[in-house]
Amino acid sequence: xxxIVSLMKRFVCAVxxxxxxxxxxxxxxxxxxxxxxxxxxxxxAFFVALDRAKANxxxxxxTAFADEELxxxxxxxxxxxxxxxxxxxxxxxxxxxLRIIFQLSKLKFFPVTTMDYASLKDLDxxxxxxxSRGGGTDSIANVxxxxxxxxxxxxxxxxxxxxxxxxxxxxxxxxxxxxxxxxNKIIAEAGxxxxxxxxxxxxxxxxxxxxxxxxxxxxxxQVGIFVNALLSTWRDMAADPTIIRRETNPDGPIGQxxxxxLDELDxxxxxxxxxxxxxxxGGGRKAAAADMEWYTEAGQLDGDPASLNVxxxxxxxxxxxxxx
Numbered sequence: 001x002x003x004i005v006s007l008m009k010r011f012v013c014a015v016x017x018x019x020x021x022x023x024x025x026x027x028x029x030x031x032x033x034x035x036x037x038x039x040x041x042x043x044x045a046f047f048v049a050l051d052r053a054k055a056n057x058x059x060x061x062x063t064a065f066a067d068e069e070l071x072x073x074x075x076x077x078x079x080x081x082x083x084x085x086x087x088x089x090x091x092x093x094x095x096x097x098l099r100i101i102f103q104l105s106k107l108k109f110f111p112v113t114t115m116d117y118a119s120l121k122d123l124d125x126x127x128x129x130x131x132s133r134g135g136g137t138d139s140i141a142n143v144x145x146x147x148x149x150x151x152x153x154x155x156x157x158x159x160x161x162x163x164x165x166x167x168x169x170x171x172x173x174x175x176x177x178x179x180x181x182x183x184n185k186i187i188a189e190a191g192x193x194x195x196x197x198x199x200x201x202x203x204x205x206x207x208x209x210x211x212x213x214x215x216x217x218x219x220x221x222q223v224g225i226f227v228n229a230l231l232s233t234w235r236d237m238a239a240d241p242t243i244i245r246r247e248t249n250p251d252g253p254i255g256q257x258x259x260x261x262l263d264e265l266d267x268x269x270x271x272x273x274x275x276x277x278x279x280x281x282g283g284g285r286k287a288a289a290a291d292m293e294w295y296t297e298a299g300q301l302d303g304d305p306a307s308l309n310v311x312x313x314x315x316x317x318x319x320x321x322x323x324x
Contacts, residue, residue, distance in 0.1 A: 103283025
């Protein structure tokens with residue numbers, strides 16, 4: 001595990017902090033989107049929505065940061081306009097006027113371990129490999145500790161479920177938390193070595209779209225185009241998951257992924273929709289309420305969930321308008 005973390009640190013130092021791609025249209029000032037990882041099959045639906053937004057006049061550019069923390073900091077600093085993540089702790093403790101406007105996906109993740117462990121309780125004191133500090137998998141680990149009465153050993157951070165699969169297959173770790181696609185992948189490839197432990201249901205947000213409230217209100221038209229495109233894509237995907245593959249631009253960042261990944265897009269989105277990964281209504285107040293409960297229990301929000309004001313964390317106007 002130390003070797004993998006060291007390798008990643010050297011990689012980050014050896015290349016620029018982030019890589020990006022710019023799409024230019026009629027507007028002089030494109031909105032700047034901070035992704036929390038590089039484009040992958042999990043982001044294909046998002047890029048379909050971006051293409052729909054572009055067709056409706058949205059000018060944008062995106063930058064892929066190494067992890068969620070960097071994406072959040074880029075929005076906080078004003079370097080980026082909109083980010084991926086669930087920055088609840090930062091929202092509450094920094095008093096920064098960040099607001100979530102759309103739930104991109106739910107926390108449908110799975111603890112995957114070697115056969116050395118049969119239940120979550122068996123992970124007491126054991127090291128675990130997660131996505132990013134303060135992110136969705138970190139919060140899942142916190143809630144597992146709370147619900148199961150255990151305490152994980154050392155936490156190491158390797159962004160990207162696919163990268164954590166590589167680490168597990170290389171015997172660099174014995175326990176991790178993976179998304180649906182990569183959980184299925186590792187078990188299909190090495191089901192004699194790895195399995196998913198029984199896990200409680202989670203409906204809180206994993207990835208959400210957030211921005212500074214002042215920026216949202218000053219760019220109402222652009223935000224409206226963006227949220228409309230996301231909502232239409234999520235609803236169409238719920239009705240027919242194969243629409244993501246069919247609308248993926250072969251010349252775009254997802255279209256440039258390896259053929260074996262593109263060939264699995266139908267299967268991935270069919271499983272994801274069936275597994276409840278995406279809310280066709282974009283989350284809204286239902287997601288906000290679930291998030292208050294989850295992230296309080298995870299230790300990333302302080303206070304009683306019932307006493308928290310969801311409008312301190314979400315701005316519902318763009319989504320409400322898109323639903324009308």
